[in-house]
């Protein structure tokens with residue numbers, strides 16, 4: 001008797017599992033011709049096209065794509081595991097821009113919020129979905145980037161995030177790591193998130209030289225920034241020393257004091273150094289940390305995984321190189337536990353990096 005009941009139970013469970021699996025595996029064909037895992041995502045494909053046309057110059061890894069990623073960070077990090085801060089990845093930075101854009105750390109963000117606002121109003125997504133979809137799509141335009149996750153269904157933000165949640169380049173490593181920890185990120189995840197600085201430039205650190213890149217390959221999501229921040233610096237690219245800036249190795253390149261310090265601090269130097277020329281490690285750690293960042297403060301049980309609306313980025317498989325005239329002798333390494341990869345040097349005279 002007991003055996004009959006057990007086998008009936010196993011039979012029902014197996015059937016349920018088969019239905020569930022069939023549900024998971026069955027693709028949905030959208031009216032637009034796209035295929036997705038969930039019919040709720042169909043509405044997003046035309047929106048992705050609109051983002052590409054109206055915001056990203058038809059799919060470029062340009063300034064708007066870079067800034068969309070920065071915006072996603074500044075939005076989401078307004079959150080604390082202990083409560084009492086903002087709603088995290090809720091788009092509050094877009095809706096409550098009058099408040100959040102007055103914060104010092106959000107300097108320069110007004111450019112991207114004012115570019116995004118009319119598109120946001122047209123698409124009628126929640127602000128959180130809009131900010132975090134735009135970040136995933138913009139990042140996908142950069143060759144070498146991972147295809148970021150996109151979870152759909154964030155409710156409207158309730159209030160602005162308070163000031164002092166976004167780390168500043170003048171902050172100490174201790175303060176940066178404690179802010180990341182307060183939002184739920186380990187030192188290793190903080191460094192993974194900083195992979196973003198491989199597609200980054202500064203407009204307001206030194207206002208005399210807007211669009212000054214952090215590495216020599218600002219249009220590619222490669223590991224070049226991890227290498228170049230480890231080189232000995234010798235010059236300021238613009239109007240002398242600015243708050244949050246330290247000497248850079250290349251004309252036309254900006255080095256943040258925070259990146260410099262994190263690359264050399266005993267708590268993070270090995271995580272930083274391990275990224276150099278390890279594209280696979282960088283993209284998988286960045287993707288995982290971004291997946292966490294982009295749902296901070298959200299009830300993920302209520303979100304639908306619409307990652308398949310995010311375009312597939314072009315791959316980057318080349319070995320990175322020292323900029324011309326630089327080699328191993330120019331490195332400042334504090335992580336002694338890891339061997340440094342053997343890298344070639346670009347031929348020719350030392351470059352001047354053009355602005356974005």
Ligand code: HEM
Pocket residue numbers: 063066067069070073107108167168169170176193194196197199200201202203204205206244256258
């Ligand atoms: C220690 C933490 C961080 C500090 C201190 C920091 C600081 C900065 C600063 C000062 C700028 C230049 C702003 C300007 O002058 O226009 C910048 C740009 C940028 N940051 Fe960060 N950042 C941090 C972490 C992050 C993270 C976690 C992300 C993304 C996940 C991110 C993405 C970017 C991007 C993409 C840009 C370039 C924006 C553009 O080119 O328009 N940053 N960051």
